[in-house]
Amino acid sequence: xxxxxxxxxxxxxxxxxxxxxxxxxxxxxxxxxxxxxxxxxxxxxxxxxxxxxxxxxxxxxxxxxxxxxxxxxxxxxxxxxxxxxxxxxxxxxxxxxxxxxxxxxxxxxxxxxxxxxxxxxxxxxxxxxxxxxxxxxxxxxxxxxxxxxxxxxxxxxxxxxxxxxxxxxxxxxxxxxxxxxxxxxxxxxxxxxxxxxxxxxxxxxxxxxxxxxxxxxxxxxxxxxxx
Numbered sequence: 675x676x677x678x679x680x681x682x683x684x685x686x687x688x689x690x691x692x693x694x695x696x697x698x699x700x701x702x703x704x705x706x707x708x709x710x711x712x713x714x715x716x717x718x719x720x721x722x723x724x725x726x727x728x729x730x731x732x733x734x735x736x737x738x739x740x741x742x743x744x745x746x747x748x749x750x751x752x753x754x755x756x757x758x759x760x761x762x763x764x765x766x767x768x769x770x771x772x773x774x775x776x777x778x779x780x781x782x783x784x785x786x787x788x789x790x791x792x793x794x795x796x797x798x799x800x801x802x803x804x805x806x807x808x809x810x811x812x813x814x815x816x817x818x819x820x821x822x823x824x825x826x827x828x829x830x831x832x833x834x835x836x837x838x839x840x841x842x843x844x845x846x847x848x849x850x851x852x853x854x855x856x857x858x859x860x861x862x863x864x865x866x867x868x869x870x871x872x873x874x875x876x877x878x879x880x881x882x883x884x885x886x887x888x889x890x891x892x893x894x895x896x897x898x899x900x901x
Contacts, residue, residue: 678899680842681788682866684851685796685803687877688892689812690775694877700767708756721751722878726855729797729826737824740799741765772802777810778873780892787896791815795836795849797826797856816840828860837864850895854881869898
C-alpha cells in the first residue's frame, strides 16, 4: 500500500524558477533609484525579513494579499533609510514575474509521473498563480492559494483547507516546498510529512525548521514516494 494518498506542492521556487533573480533584480533597481549604500542582495535580505513578518501577521481578519504584503513591507523597509517611497513600480515588477515565471527543468517530468492527487498550496495571489499555471499547461487536482483562504503558510489554515479539499489524512500526505519557514514548519504542525527542496541558489529564507526529507532536485522526490 502506498505511504501517501496525496502530494501537496509549493509553486514559486519549487515549481516556478527565477524567484530569487526576480527579487534581486527588483532590489537592484531600488538600490540604484534610491542611491542606497548596500548591495541588492543585502537589501533583498533586509526586505525579506520585513516581508515574512508582514505576511505572518496578515492572516484571517487582518489579511492582505501578496501584492499588498510586498508593498507594505517595502514601505516599512525603506522608511528609515530614505523616507516615504511609492512601492508600486517595484511591486508591479514582481507581479509580472508571478504571472509569467519560467519552470525548473525537472518539474514537468516529475508532475507527469505522479500517480496520486496533487494539490498546489501556495502563498500567492490567485490570478497570478493561475496565469502562470496556464502559461505552462500545468494541471493540478486542486489549487489552494493564500488569497483564496486568507491564510499564509506557515499558518495552519491554508494546510487544513488543502486537506479538506483533497479529503486526505495529514499522516498520509506529503508536502514539498523550498521554504523552511513557510512550507516545512507549517505542514509539520499538522503532522504532514515534509520535504524541503533545497535547490542551488534558492531565495532567502528565515526558517530554521527541520524537514523529514531534504532533496536538491524535484526528481529526488521519486525515491521518497517509492520507499
